[in-house]
Amino acid sequence: LLGLGGSDTDISDDKTPLAGGMLTTDHIAYVQGVGNGKFLPYGPMTRAAAAQMLYNLLTDSSREMYYSTSSTFSDVSSGSWYSAAVSTLANADVINGYPDGSFKPDRAISRAEFIKLIVAMFGVDESATASYTDLKTSNWAYPYIATATSNGWITGYTDGSCKPTNSIQRGEAVTFMNRVLVRTCDTSYVAAHLSSLNTFTDVKTNLWCYAAVMEAANGHNYSTSTGSEVWTSLK
Secondary structure (H helix, E strand, O other), X not given: OOOOOOOOOOOOOOOOOOOOOEOOOOXXXXXXXXXXXXXXXXXXXXXXXXXXXXXXXXXXXXXXXXXXXXXOOOOOOOOOOOHHHHHHHHXXXXXXXXXXXXXXXXOEOEHHHHHHHHHHHHOOOOOOOOOEOOEOOOOOOHHHHHHHHHOOOOOOOOOOOOOOOOEOEHHHHHHHHHHHHOOOOOHHHHHHOHHHOOOOOOOXXXXXXXXXXXXXXXXXXXXXXXXXXXXXXXX
């Protein structure tokens, strides 16, 4: 499971944001592809990839406060690409493992687990409510999903469901994260500078999450105009 807590921090419950916070105005590239020029937008986001995404978005002060390269998880080796991310977030009590001592880095993370992980970083709004056909108020994920709904981060599906137990797709994950961070892609800049950008063979311009993936995979400086980003240069 993914959890929230705090030992040497200001985190005492789910209503309190993580000490140090996350990057909200510095638009770094916070995701990468999976190799061979692909992003796999419809592929599941793994627990390791979710941890790495969140780690990438920590502020310098948060990372310095909790930084660690070792953990007690039996299946997270010190040389793995996600070791620092998992170890640091575990040190911050943002994530935890399973009763058998494992973290299961390659396991797909569910929509509810991913939403909890992100919402808990900013704090839960206990007054928030949500109405989905497949989510009861008694569900452990209800306060997180309700907060995300109230904040406008998720809207659910056209059939009235939110599918909390479904694995979250990689394209869905970056779309959600961009909404949280209020990041929007300057598609005009992207179209004019494709040769300089990180692009993926399986993320075409007509894909529903194309703009979200470009925003997440390419660091950039920007200004804002009428509520939208205008990219000025690449990082």
